[in-house]
Amino acid sequence: MVDVATTLEIAQASQAGMSAVGAGLAVGLTGVGTGIAEMGIGAAAVGATAENRDMFGLALLFTVIPETIVIFGLVVALLLLF
Amino acid sequence: MLRPERMRRLLIAAPKSEIDTIVRELYRYNVYHIEDFVPESESPEGLSIGHPLSGASDAASALIKVRAIENACGIDPENVEIKERLPVSKVREMIRTDLPAIQKEAEDLVGSRSRLETRQKEHEQRARELEPFTAVPLDLEFYRGYTRFTVFTGHIPHDVEIGVPNEKYFSDRVAGNMIVVVVQNEHREEVERTLLDAGFQAIPVPEETGAPADRLKAHLEEAQRIESEIAAINGKVAGIREKRTDFLVACDELLTADVERAEAPLRFATTEETFITEGWVPEDRADRIRDTLEKATGGRIYIEELEIDDDTAVPVEYENPVFAKPSQVLMDVYARPRYSEIDPTLLLAIVFPIFFGMILGDVGYGTVLLLLSLGLRKFLKGEGGRMLLNVLSIASISSIIFGILYSEFLGFSLPWPALIFSRHLNIGGAAGGHGPQVVELMILAIWIGILHITLGRILGVLNARKLYHGKHVTQAILSHIGWLGVMWGILLLIWSFFPIPMMPDLTGLPVVAMGFNVSAVAGIVLLVAGVIGIAQENALEVVELPTIISHVLSYARLVAVGLSSVAIAMVVNYISIGMLIEPQLAAITPVGVIIIIAGILVFLLGHVLNTALGLLGGGLHSIRLHYVEFFTKFYKGGGIKYNPFGMKSKFTEE
Numbered sequence: 001m002v003d004v005a006t007t008l009e010i011a012q013a014s015q016a017g018m019s020a021v022g023a024g025l026a027v028g029l030t031g032v033g034t035g036i037a038e039m040g041i042g043a044a045a046v047g048a049t050a051e052n053r054d055m056f057g058l059a060l061l062f063t064v065i066p067e068t069i070v071i072f073g074l075v076v077a078l079l080l081l082f
Numbered sequence: 083m084l085r086p087e088r089m090r091r092l093l094i095a096a097p098k099s100e101i102d103t104i105v106r107e108l109y110r111y112n113v114y115h116i117e118d119f120v121p122e123s124e125s126p127e128g129l130s131i132g133h134p135l136s137g138a139s140d141a142a143s144a145l146i147k148v149r150a151i152e153n154a155c156g157i158d159p160e161n162v163e164i165k166e167r168l169p170v171s172k173v174r175e176m177i178r179t180d181l182p183a184i185q186k187e188a189e190d191l192v193g194s195r196s197r198l199e200t201r202q203k204e205h206e207q208r209a210r211e212l213e214p215f216t217a218v219p220l221d222l223e224f225y226r227g228y229t230r231f232t233v234f235t236g237h238i239p240h241d242v243e244i245g246v247p248n249e250k251y252f253s254d255r256v257a258g259n260m261i262v263v264v265v266q267n268e269h270r271e272e273v274e275r276t277l278l279d280a281g282f283q284a285i286p287v288p289e290e291t292g293a294p295a296d297r298l299k300a301h302l303e304e305a306q307r308i309e310s311e312i313a314a315i316n317g318k319v320a321g322i323r324e325k326r327t328d329f330l331v332a333c334d335e336l337l338t339a340d341v342e343r344a345e346a347p348l349r350f351a352t353t354e355e356t357f358i359t360e361g362w363v364p365e366d367r368a369d370r371i372r373d374t375l376e377k378a379t380g381g382r383i384y385i386e387e388l389e390i391d392d393d394t395a396v397p398v399e400y401e402n403p404v405f406a407k408p409s410q411v412l413m414d415v416y417a418r419p420r421y422s423e424i425d426p427t428l429l430l431a432i433v434f435p436i437f438f439g440m441i442l443g444d445v446g447y448g449t450v451l452l453l454l455s456l457g458l459r460k461f462l463k464g465e466g467g468r469m470l471l472n473v474l475s476i477a478s479i480s481s482i483i484f485g486i487l488y489s490e491f492l493g494f495s496l497p498w499p500a501l502i503f504s505r506h507l508n509i510g511g512a513a514g515g516h517g518p519q520v521v522e523l524m525i526l527a528i529w530i531g532i533l534h535i536t537l538g539r540i541l542g543v544l545n546a547r548k549l550y551h552g553k554h555v556t557q558a559i560l561s562h563i564g565w566l567g568v569m570w571g572i573l574l575l576i577w578s579f580f581p582i583p584m585m586p587d588l589t590g591l592p593v594v595a596m597g598f599n600v601s602a603v604a605g606i607v608l609l610v611a612g613v614i615g616i617a618q619e620n621a622l623e624v625v626e627l628p629t630i631i632s633h634v635l636s637y638a639r640l641v642a643v644g645l646s647s648v649a650i651a652m653v654v655n656y657i658s659i660g661m662l663i664e665p666q667l668a669a670i671t672p673v674g675v676i677i678i679i680a681g682i683l684v685f686l687l688g689h690v691l692n693t694a695l696g697l698l699g700g701g702l703h704s705i706r707l708h709y710v711e712f713f714t715k716f717y718k719g720g721g722i723k724y725n726p727f728g729m730k731s732k733f734t735e736e
Contacts, residue, residue, distance in 0.1 A: 071642050078645060
């Protein structure tokens with residue numbers, strides 16, 4: 001015989017767990033997305049820098065542009081957790 | 083401030099007899115940016131490029147020698163500390179007397195070093211070739227000189243049986259195994275096939291005599307001996323560097339100046355008897371240079387000030403207060419401003435450290451980075467590097483200030499609660515107070531984003547008035563206002579439906595129609611008007627509308643990146659102190675001491691890593707917010723660097 005209070009407690013706990021899972025997925029999947037996006041840019045940036053050292057600053061900058069995706073993931077995760 | 087230094091365009095014409103004086107004066111003043119003369123089909127008849135002054139080729143060849151010596155000794159004038167300035171006359175004298183001797187010495191040393199290196203390589207190569215033969219107890223002369231026998235030597239994956247009469251030796255003592263087979267000439271092809279089937283790889287017998295092991299040892303010893311000879315030569319080269327650096331960099335500077343001066347006429351237009359040059363001078367120094375030239379030539383010169391008709395041709399020099407100067411290096415990474423547009427260096431210099439501090443607000447990390455930026459000054463002597471270090475110093479001071487406000491020290495909290503929003507996460511159950519105020523911080527970051535972008539658009543309006551002409555000005559201004567309208571329209575709409583902490587709550591306003599209240603209607607009007615404003619300049623721009631939201635949200639990184647760095651710091655502290663050190667301190671055992679040392683290592687390593695990440699995260703994300711989110715709203719860039727004819731002498735003096 002399960003009383004209502006316990007059921008409620010279980011539901012709340014699983015809710016908290018689910019939001020933690022969601023936060024993890026948000027950061028993880030966006031991280032993968034950022035990685036895939038930076039893959040091409042990074043390769044091209046390294047090539048450009050090898051050709052011309054002056055490109056380094058711009059190349060680094062281009063490489064971090066897709067970081068926005070994982071930042072959004074992080075924001076969503078933080079909002080889920082707090 | 084907020085705009086590049088004002089320039090004047092000068093045209094100088096004078097008889098060729100004065101060219102030497104004029105070039106010398108211009109070079110000494112170091113303010114005249116020469117516009118190179120390019121002969122084109124429409125340029126007037128009779129104008130041609132000038133010839134170098136006398137002495138150009140001598141100076142150039144001497145300069146090449148000096149550079150060669152510098153190269154050989156590994157001297158980089160950029161990174162040489164200025165000890166004393168040598169007088170020009172003394173340097174000239176020494177170029178005549180000392181330079182040939184130094185050159186010969188350096189050349190000899192470098193020459194013999196490269197000869198020795200070649201010989202060393204040869205010996206090492208021989209030793210490598212001999213190595214497999216050390217596995218076979220046979221002197222090298224016995225491998226060759228037979229008329230009726232064939233000798234196979236080489237690597238083989240495993241031993242093989244050979245079906246004909248033979249003499250065979252197999253050894254697995256060396257990498258790839260070694261096999262030696264001697265057969266009569268008539269069986270040669272058959273044996274070769276058998277061996278090849280077994281994966282045989284022939285290696286030639288070295289052209290030497292005696293026991294392979296002895297020869298190998300001899301070669302290695304010889305290589306070793308040459309190594310020490312090279313080291314001795316390197317010592318001598320270092321000696322030259324030690325003694326002669328001051329003289330060599332002074333020579334380099336003096337001769338570079340000579341060459342530049344002598345080659346200046348190549349950038350002028352000349353006729354039979356006269357020369358003409360166009361160039362740029364900063365406004366405040368234009369009159370002085372004019373007077374000087376007139377005095378120096380005794381009035382045999384014609385100087386005219388020309389109209390500035392095309393702002394893309396004007397060289398651009400920054401004009402900023404001292405504290406903002408280091409940020410110019412960050413501007414140059416993106417693009418130098420155009421002459422007539424707003425120069426945002428000052429804004430960058432103020433906002434960048436604030437962003438950096440918001441992300442990496444930690445007294446500990448700030449102090450480490452401040453010390454690092456001060457310490458690296460010893461090693462980075464180039465101008466660009468110095469400026470970057472200055473930027474880092476300012477940013478780390480801001481980081482310390484924000485650390486005090488956030489009450490953070492290497493992830494621990496300082497003795498007071500956070501003075502602004504707290505970032506203390508609850509890791510290892512250590513958090514006191516009211517825990518992290520993530521939502522508040524996030525909204526603060528969004529507010530910063532909204533204001534920063536609004537500022538960018540306002541600057542865009544101001545820039546449009548300076549950069550464009552005629553109808554295009556109105557179009558560009560309307561489009562900037564349109565972007566602002568859409569952004570604020572969306573904000574009004576959101577505020578009218580959802581109450582958000584720390585933002586205006588407009589949900590309670592009287593409803594006008596269909597559930598939309600006053601602010602919602604105002605928002606919709608702004609949004610629609612904004613879209614029309616954007617579309618009237620370029621309808622395709624409407625595709626870019628979603629960037630309004632993504633750019634504003636992008637400022638959330640100010641909090642997100644910072645929180646992740648706080649989290650790493652706290653986790654490092656928890657693992658090293660909470661899990662490793664503290665439990666052991668209760669009762670110290672020998673094993674416990676090792677665990678404590680491991681804990682300290684984890685602590686140091688973790689924080690070093692986090693400092694590096696913080697520097698990268700804080701710096702890159704702050705600058706990126708400027709480049710991608712802020713500059714795209716108003717900044718064109720693409721100005722030519724102001725590069726005056728002349729040199730600031732570092733190592734010599736008149």
